[in-house]
Amino acid sequence: AQSVAQPEDQVNVAEGNPLTVKCTYSVSGNPYLFWYVQYPNRGLQFLLKYITGDNLVKGSYGFEAEFNKSQTSFHLKKPSALVSDSALYFCAVRDNAGNNRKLIWGLGTSLGVNP
Amino acid sequence: DAGVTQSPTHLIKTRGQQVTLRCSPKSGHDTVSWYQQALGQGPQFIFQYYEEEERQRGNFPDRFSGHQFPNYSSELNVNALLLGDSALYLCASSYLGTDRNTEAFFGQGTRLTVV
Numbered sequence: 665a666q667s668v669a670q671p672e673d674q675v676n677v678a679e680g681n682p683l684t685v686k687c688t689y690s691v692s693g694n695p696y697l698f699w700y701v702q703y704p705n706r707g708l709q710f711l712l713k714y715i716t717g718d719n720l721v722k723g724s725y726g727f728e729a730e731f732n733k734s735q736t737s738f739h740l741k742k743p744s745a746l747v748s749d750s751a752l753y754f755c756a757v758r759d760n761a762g763n764n765r766k767l768i769w770g771l772g773t774s775l776g777v778n779p
Numbered sequence: 780d781a782g783v784t785q786s787p788t789h790l791i792k793t794r795g796q797q798v799t800l801r802c803s804p805k806s807g808h809d810t811v812s813w814y815q816q817a818l819g820q821g822p823q824f825i826f827q828y829y830e831e832e833e834r835q836r837g838n839f840p841d842r843f844s845g846h847q848f849p850n851y852s853s854e855l856n857v858n859a860l861l862l863g864d865s866a867l868y869l870c871a872s873s874y875l876g877t878d879r880n881t882e883a884f885f886g887q888g889t890r891l892t893v894v
Contacts, residue, residue: 698882707783707869707885708822754821766835767812767871767883769821 666691668757670770677745678778685740685773687755696758697738698767699729701751708754714738725749745777783808783872785886792860792893800855800889804872810834811853812883813845814869822869828853829875857891865893 667690677683689695696715700708712723714731722728729740740753755770784803792798804811810829814822824837828847847853851872857864867890871883 700885705867705888705890707785707887708871710882710884713882766824766827766837767822768824771821 666757666759666768668755668768668770670753670755670773672773673771674774674776676776676778679747680744683742683745683749683775683777685753685755685775687738687740687770688736689738689755689757690736691757691759693759695738697729697731698756698758699723699727699738699740700754700756702754702772703751711740711753747777747779750775750777783870783884783886785868785870785889787889788887789890790892792891794860794862794893796860797856797858798860798891800857800868800870800891801852802855802870802872802886803852804870805884808872808874808884809851810873810875811847811851812871812873813853813855814871815839815864816867816869816888818866825855860893862893865891867891 669688671686698713699711701711702708711727712721712729714721719731727742729738731738752772752774754772756767758767783805786801812827813825816822825839826836827834831847842858844856867888869888870886873883
């Protein structure tokens, strides 16, 4: 069965420091992996995706993520955090077998960036 | 280019009532998915529509139904509302076509409160 785990409910970092938000997944086929960000009472905004190719994916707002097939991980990273990065981050996976287009979501990680 | 639009933004209903939520997909998108997001939780997949048919369904009761129109817009209907149906309902659009890699774009959501 497909699943996504975000092992940390909350991550806190100081502004200017690097940040990492962790995500691991389980799918039967090849994964399509996504990161989204959600601000309070708002919809989800797409940050980046991994479909194929380079394991390091660069996305919006300076975020990047590294796909690690052996560890089945897709951790979100940013070299220097901003206070405005404080939000809820969701990892999602889709098994690309057949016409399956259902995204499976993690429970989210709340990121707090302190000034 | 308008993104995904949802209406209404907020709604208050009484237990037992019925509700209809609406979604217009991003221009060029032909697939609409609906998600329920309870407070503090990740999105839960309700169902997905493509070519005016329900293609996939999550673990939701038959009280949840939907429709997709020829212009790709969609409605989510919930009958016999329960207090537990209170949540943020998110619509996401994507393009199936010949490219199955595209990410989903989300609307701002409809906040449904059942009293």
